[in-house]
Amino acid sequence: MPQGLIIKGIGGFYYVKTEEGIVECRARGKFRNENITPLVGDMVTVSIHNNSNSLDKIHERKNQLIRPPVANVDQLIIVFAAVKPEPNLELLDKFLIVAELNNMDIAICINKIDLIEAPLIEGMFAPYKEAGFNIIYTSTKKDIGIEDLKLYLKDKVSVFSGPSGVGKSSLLNKLHPSFNMETGEISKKIERGKQTTRHTQLLELHEGGYVADTPGFSSLEYEAMKVDYEELDYLFPEFRDFLGQCKFTGCSHTKEPGCAVKNAVEEKQVNKRRYESYVRMYDDIKKLGRNYR
Ligand SMILES: Nc1nc2c(ncn2[C@@H]2O[C@H](COP(=O)(O)OP(=O)(O)OP(=O)(O)O)[C@@H](O)[C@H]2O)c(=O)[nH]1
């Protein structure tokens, strides 16, 4: 029986990319009974019949995003603008947590670099580079960095995410001729209502790999609050070398004496602003408690 990837779902039909081509099929009734909805990005087994094909099995998911609804996301492309709007680094830190939490690869894409001097913006993101994150600088206006971005997308299933107005739709339009997404500010507000009913599709890139045609929204930041506060430290990759070296086991790295992470901040081995972002998230998550889930 053929296996493949769901690239589109619309009106009860799923479109599965198999080795033999795209198979249009309906999901078997058992999924509805079990309250399981097949998602774009699912690996599935289908069977071919004369009158209608059926989607028989959904393979185990490695992760799943809610907005946009995509399963098995390999990579989150977190888009911020160099300016207009000014990058909100605390929000960026939350996006990074969501990606780490879901075992997704991460690329930070800083768009609109045509609007600012390169050293200024590189300085701002140096701590992220030092922490090991991939950073791509792009401009859709001046066609900068688009080829670099394509290299990151190759052979992966990627979802773009980031705040409003940073240029996500503009970037997607650059990547694939059929994206044709609405960009700009004025028409955007009118389109907003429509966007919620839009069906997400995975578009196959010429170079190999897929990109979701619906970008994620900044609501992704709330996903970050689902992490256990005890596990938050591990999700800051630049802390990892110091974990386990604090005086107290179970150190929260917020107020305890003899904390190796705080010490690393003082010795400038860990960026202070990233550390402060950690403390704020730690306090917020603790306040929310486990009721939030
Ligand atoms: N100067 C400059 N402007 C850009 C660039 N990329 C996009 N823009 C502009 O920024 C505005 C927002 O771009 P969009 O692509 O609609 O941004 P978005 O992230 O999809 O926005 P939402 O749909 O609100 O989430 C538009 O006016 C674009 O023309 C760039 O590289 N440089």
Ligand SMILES: [Zn+2]
């Ligand atoms: Zn500590």
